[in-house]
Amino acid sequence: MIEARGLSKRYGEVVAASDVSFTVSAGEVVGLLGPNGAGKTTVLRMLAGVLTPTSGEVRVAGHGTEGEAFQLKRALGFLTGDTALYQRLTPREVLRYFGRLHDIPEAALAPRIETLVTRFRLTEFADRQCGKLSAGQKQRANIARAFVHDPPALILDEPTTALDVVTGRFLLDAFREARAAGTAILLSTHVLGDAESLCDRVVLLHRGRVLDQGTIAEVCARAGARTLTDAFLARVGDEVAA
C-alpha cells in the first residue's frame, strides 16, 4: 500500500535521505525509527508528496507522485505530532475544510463529520476554536482531520509526542482499529514502547540510510539484543562508533 523505492533527497551537499526502500502492506503497522536528524521527517514528507525526491520513487495505493500526486494524496492521511491545526477554526470547521479540499460531496460530508466527531469523542469541544483546546483535544481533532477522507494509508509523524498517557493510549487504540480495518500505517516515533506495542515491522533509519528492517524479533536477533531499545542502541551506537 505504501512503497518507498530507493528514495534519496539532497540539499546541496547535505544528504537527508539515501536509497531508502521499504513497504507497508494493508492492515500492517510499520515503525520508522531513528534518532533526531536521521531523516525520518524527510522520508515521510516525500511519501506524502510534500517533498520531491532527488531520486527514487514513491507509491501509495498504486499511485506515484509523477502526474498522480492528487490520487496519492487522496489515498493518504497525514498526521504530525506538533498539533498543527488552525487556531481560529473549530474542529468541526477544520473537518469541513479538509473534507472540501478532498472533494467530498457536501451531502456526504456532514454525516462523515458527525461520525468522526463521535468516533474521536470531539462532541464536547467540536465547536470551540482550536486555539482554546488542550494538547490532547487538539491531537484528537487532528487525527479526525487525517481520517476525514477515509484514506487506506496513514502516515504518522510522532503522533503521541507531548501527550498525556490517556490521550496517547486513546490514539494508539484508534490506530489499532484502523489497522484492523485494513489501513496501512507508517509510524515514525521516538517512543520505542509505542513501536513495540503497535508495530508489526520496523525500519531503522540513521543518517538518511536504512540500517535494518524486519519484524521486531528479527531486528533484535540480528542486533543480538533482547529488546527493541537495546537493538536500536546497538545499531545506532555501532554507526556512531563507525
Add this chain to the structure above:
Amino acid sequence: MRPRIVLHIFRKDLVETLRDRRTVVMAFVVPALIYPLLFTLLGSVATDKRGELERTRARVAAWGPVPEDALRAVEQQARADIVDRRPDPPSDPEAEARKLVSSKTLHVVLLTPPGSSGPSIPVRVLSDSTSVDSDAMERRVSRALTEHGAELLRQRMTALGQQAEAATPLDVHEDDLADAARRGASLAAALLPYLLLVLVATSGFYAALDLTAGEKERGTLQTLLTAPVRSVEIVAGKYLAVLALTLAATMCNLGSIALTLSRATAAMGAGARFSLGLSSAGAIFLTVLPAALLIVALLMAVGVLARSYREGQSYLMPILLLVILAGFASFLPGAELTPGTALVPLLNVTLLVHDILVGKAGATQVTVVWAVSLAWAVLGILLAARVFQTEQVLLSGEKPWRDVFSPGVRAGRELTPGNALAFAAVLLVLTFYGSALVERRGGVVALILVSQLGFFLVPSLVWCRLFRVPLRDTLQLRLPTRRGWAATVLLAGGGWSVGAVVWAQLLRFPGARAYSDWLGELLGKQGQLGLWTALLLVALLPAVAEEVTFRGVVLAGLRRSGSRWIAVLGSALVFGLFHINPYHVLAATAVGLLLGWVALETGSILPGMLIHLVNNGLQVLLDRVPGLAEQLRSPVPLVLALATTAVGLLLVRGSRRPAPDEPPGPAPVSLASP
C-alpha cells in the same frame, strides 16, 4: 487551477483572519478611529492655540531710539506691552534677544541703532521663527509697524500739499482664483495618495504575515500541503483573502479620511472645502487597485520566506518603507506624472491619485498608469506564485531564496499561465515606451513596422526560444479541419460586425466620439500609402504578428491553466489592454474573445490570422471606397454579418483536429482538471 478549491481556501483564510482580533483592530478599527481623533485633536489643539495667541498681549522690547509714535502704534494695533525699554541696545543685541525670547520673557525685540535720526529711522524686528508664539507676535508687530509707516507717509504727503492717495500709486489686492472646493481638493491631493498607499500596505501587512509566516510557524501550511491541493491554488486563495481584506479596509479608511477631511475643511470656513464624490472615489479605487495587487503580492512573496511571525515582521518592514517613500511623492511640489514616472510602480499611482483629486487626470493617463501598474502587479503575483511553489520555502528550509531563483526549473516544453502573463507584462512595458520613442522619431510606416515586428513578432519567437518550447505546438501552427476552414470563412466574412456593434454601443459614452474621430484621423494617414502597402502594413502584418503573440504565446500559456474560459478571457483581456484607451480596450477585448475562441476550437492559429486580416483589410478599404462605411453600418449588412458570425461560431465548435503529437499535460479544453 480549480476555482472551487481556491474559493474554499479563500473562505477559510478570510474567516480565520477576521477572527484574529489583532488583524481586525489594526486593519479596520485603529485607522477608522485614528483619523477623526487625530484631526479632532490636532484641530482642537490648533484652535486652542490660535485663541490663546489672540488673547495674549505681545511682550515687546524696544532697544535704542525707536520712535515713540511707532511704539504707541505697536501697543495699540498689535495689542502689545513694551516691557523692556532701553535707550541704548546691549553690546550683542542678537544674543541678548535670543536669550530673552528663548526664555519666553519676550516675544519680539524692536531694535534701532543708536544715533539714528532723520526722515527714515531703521527698525529691526527680532524674533524667533522656530517659536510659534514669537513668530505669531512678530507678524502682529510687523503689520502694526507697516500700517503705521503707511499712515506716516500719508501725513507727510498731506503736509506737502499732495493727495493722501498719492502715497499709494498702486493699490494692490490679492485674489485667489481657486475656490474653496479647489483649495480643499489641493489639500486632499497632498494627503490622500500617501495615506491610501500606506493604508493598503498596513491593512494587508498583518493578514499577509499571518497567512504566510504565521501558518508556517504553526505548522498548518504543511498540513495543507498534504491535501490534494496545488501550490498555485493555495497562493491564489490566500492572495484573494488578503486582497479582499486589504481592499475592504482601504475603502473603509478612505471613507473615514474623506469624511474627516470634509469636516476639517468645513471648519476652515471659506478657506477650503472638500467632499469626495462617488465618481472620484470610484476612479481612486480603480487606480489604487493595481497598486494593492502589487503590494499584497509582495507582502505574501516576502512574508512566506520567513520562518516565524517575528521574522516576517522584519522581512516585511522594507516593503512598508518603500510604500511610504512612494507615497511621499504627493507632498513634493515638483513631482509630476510623466512617461518616466508612470513607469515607476506605486509612485505612478501616488501621482495619478493626486491628479484625479485636482481634476488634471484624463482617461488616457488613467489607462496608462493602470496598464503599467497591472504589469507590475502581474510580475509581483508571479513572484508570489513562484515562491509558494518552492518546497524549501514552504517547509522552512535554509536559504529559501536560492531555490526561488534557481534556473533549473525555468526551461520546459510548455509555457505556463505565469510565464504567459510575465511575457504580456514585459511586452506591455516595451510597447508603451517603445511606441512613444518611435512616434517621436518616425512616421506611421516606421511605427507599424517597429511595433509589429519589434514589439510583437520577434519578442514572441525569442520568448519561445528562450523557454525552449516547440514552436509548432505552442503557436498551434497547423491546418484546421475542413469544418474549421468553413467556419473561418464565415467568421472572416462577418467577424467585423462584432467590433462594429461594440463600437456603436461605446460611442454613447462621453469621450468615445472624440477618441473615435482621433483614431479615424490616425488611420486616415494610411490613405497616403499605396493600397497594397497599406494592406501589407495595416492588415497582413498585424494579422500575423498579433496572432502569434496573443493567440500564440499568451493563449498557449493560459491554456495550461486547465480552464478554456480562463484561457480565452485572459488572452482577450491582454489583447485588449494593449489598446490603451479604455473604449478601445473594450472593443479589442470583444474581438479578442472571438479570436481566442476560434483558436481554441480549431486548434490552429491560422483561422484567427485570416479573420484578423479581413477585419483590418476592411478598415483599409473603408477609407478608400466612398460610401462603403455607410453601407456596412446600415441594418441589413450588419444583421447579415452578425448572422454569418453566429453560424460560424456554431460551426467552429469542436472542429479541432485530434492531435496525437500534442505535448502531455492538462487537456487544453477541459473545464477543470484535478
